Amino acid sequence: MAPLSAGALVVFALIAAALTLFVTEWLSPDMTAIAVLVSLAVLEPYTGVPAREAIEGFASPAVVTIVAMYILSAGVEQAGLVDWLAARLATLTRGDENRLLAAIVGTTSVSAGFVNNTPIVAVFIPLVTSLAERYRISPSRLLLPLSFAAMLGGTLTLIGTTTNLLASDISRDLLGEPFSMFTLTPVGVVVLLVGVAYLLTVGQSLVPERIHPAADFTEEFDMDRHLAQLTVRESSPLVGLTVAEALDGGELEALVDETDGVAATADEEAPSDAVDPIDVDVLQIDRDGESFFATATDWPIEADDVLTVRGSKQAVNQFAERYELRQLPRESVTEELLAESGHAGILAEAVVDGESRLLGRTLGDVGLRSRFDVTVLAIRRGDTVIREGFAGVELAAGDTLLVQTPVDEILHLDEEGYLVLTEGPPELFDVIHDEAAPPTLGPRALVPVGILVAVIALAALGVVPIYIAALGGVVAMVATGSLSASRAYDAVSWNVVFLLAGLLPLGAAMQATGGATFVGGLLAGAGTVLPPLALLALFYLLTAVIASVITPVATVVLLAPIAVATAQDVGLSGAPFLFVVTFAVATAFLTPVGYQTNLMVYGPGGYRFTDYARVGGPLQLLLCAVTTVGVAVVWPL
Structure with missing residues (x-):
């Protein structure tokens, strides 16, 4: 086996750094790929990738x-x-x-x-x-x-x-x-x-x-302990103020918008006992049988109004005491109550997908409530539900948000690439799909x-x-x-385009420095004890597992050259090994992070991380056998 060159060591170090960034997501995958591209060009004496060749990925077929x-x-x-x-x-x-x-x-x-x-x-x-x-x-x-x-x-x-x-x-x-x-x-x-x-x-x-x-949204997100209704007493300092005025005037700094993380600016006359924010959101106001979305109405708050709020039991108790409000039984708050009037907006479920503009940003930075009139009630991440302290939550792909919002605002967020709508009342999807008139071609x-x-x-x-x-x-x-x-x-x-173009020169560097040949030689040792079909199956499993941990794009760039080099070292055709890697990266079932569509259903399905291996593991093994045999028949070894 040829000795490992200094250039190959540099390329392997870049691969290790890139894999670490892919797994930790300290940088987004597309920015990691561009960093790899820049590093390969800067280190050309070692990597063998000149600057012009490094950017050729952008013109790749x-x-x-x-x-x-x-x-x-x-x-x-x-x-x-x-x-x-x-x-x-x-x-x-x-x-x-x-x-x-x-x-x-x-x-x-x-x-x-x-x-x-x-x-x-x-x-x-x-x-x-x-x-x-x-x-x-x-x-x-x-x-x-x-x-x-x-x-x-x-x-x-x-x-x-x-x-x-x-x-x-x-x-x-x-x-x-x-x-x-x-x-x-x-x-x-x-x-x-x-x-x-x-x-x-x-x-x-x-x-x-x-x-x-049969679960509605409040049951599905287990919101029963985080939703409450409070009646406004005549002595409450909120009487006579709209929610907006109260926010501007400092009376409701308790309503610090946890979805934008920016407390309302209190004026110089704000009461000294109201400086500490309470993690409570006012969702709607109910009066004489009508409901109004709290941040969208300009009705002044009156005595006997019922405020529906989101918050922990302790926070709601503190909020009620501070503003002289009387609590109603918590079990009265249901999805039906939260969306019983068009004035109050709707409840909807939306997913942060792998291409969302919200990725890596905290809700405190985004300002959903102040900018879009969208109030976040809960965040589901797999089988974990977050119901408070939203300001510091950094959003990740697959997160599912339960929101209360006017229809036009949630549609705007969907159209602008912030969120993907997954569930809501019929009228929401009537607007999207015009269900009153069934689609025709x-x-x-x-x-x-x-x-x-x-x-x-x-x-x-x-x-x-x-x-x-x-x-x-x-x-x-x-x-x-x-x-x-x-x-x-x-x-x-x-972001996918930059990911692809940034990683393509990595494969060229592995070829130029002999790194692919070196790794192929190591794996070729298995070929001396394994029959060709078993070696082919080994590459399928190795590829499927790696693709389920990092991006399939990175996996095919890394393993395809190695697979071909290994085949050539043991005297086999490289084509079937390349094909088996291609099929394996396209069917990475084992985790929600391996493929975009897996992330999209992660939150709406309420899945656990292990559910993907539970269902996808047997399928992965079955397809390992089927794909390996099929590839060997169509493209003989």
Whole structure:
């Protein structure tokens, strides 16, 4: 075995630092990738990656294709195809859990082979939760299979996932030939069929019921001890003030907005005993049978008004004593009471996804209540629920927020990429999906679908490369009015683009310094005692586990060169090893952090971290055998 060069040691040190940042998330993954790119260029004498080569990832066919596919997917989504499929699903299943599960798994898996699976899952989550509520089925029983099905569908075609496109680029560099549109399809179809069969049988029995089907929001987030109603006495200093005036004047500095972390500015005449904030939010005011969202109404507070508040028992007691309020029985506060009047806004559930503008920011920095009239009542992180002290909570991907808000404000947050709506009252999704008029696919709506089909056909027939076909499709989308130019730019997940472009030169550095060959030589030792098929299975498992801990993109960049080098060291073809890595990174089921759609269902399903391994572990082992054999048959060792 060749000795390890100084350059390889430098590259391995950069990899170790990058992996540490990926796991700890001290820097966001895209910024970590750019830091790797800069480091490789600065350390060129050791890494062998000049500055011009370091930035070539931004012009990589894979990156260009991914940008174009985001835009094409947005055009298809805007045409209403996904909404139309969802409406048909609701009509056909009619409340039967087995039929509903089969429809969800079948629809999402096939769709994800041709359209970006993130918008598919984003549309299906609220549909699934509303159907689950209507038919008294636990949403937990349906959402994890939804995510896994979308991942399985990604193995069908070249454009099924970003990692497929990235692996195609790596194949071109290492093996001299990129993937075609349907290179993965023979094995992908088998993987999909086996995975769907598992989800509808064994997997169905393993999926836990974390959220009771009959639970409303207050029960689901266990809010009974953190919601209370207080009656305003005639002697209360709040009488005659609106909530806004009280906040401005210092009377309600107890209402420090824990969702923006900024206390109301008290004037010089503020009472000295009111300087210490109390962690209590006023949610609504009830008077003579009408309810009003507290921060949106300009009605002065009157004696005998009932204030609905969020806070711990101790905080509410302190608040009531300070402002001369009388407490009502806590069990009177329900979801129905909180949303019984349009004046009071609605209760909704929304997820912080992996591309949210809220990632890494605290609620105190964001100012949801002061900027958007959105009051956070609770945060669910897996099976843990946070109900107080929101100001210092740093939001992470997968967090689910229970909010009280006017409809237009929560829609604005969804449209601007802050949150993904997952559950709410029917009127909320009537606005989004216009359920009064079931979605139809008219001639105009079929234009973007036709453009996507044309792109796939041109690439599959080899008329033009996939990236040229996809860019042509983008032009056609905008030229036909199927998508505006501004919406096209907004559709691209630029953090993913920077992640891909930043990590691509890392693979080149491993090749240039001999690092991939060195690691391949170490693993080739296993090839002397393992038969080729077992070595192939070993790479599948290694890839699947690593991809479940760090990003699949980083995993394919790191392991694809090593897999090919290992195969060449033991005298085997590199192609099957590259393909098995490609399939393994696309099906990283073991944790919620391994794949974007897993994070999206984490909060709405109320899952525990271990639920993914519980359901995905057996599926991962099953697909290890199926994929390994399938790859060896289609691409002989």
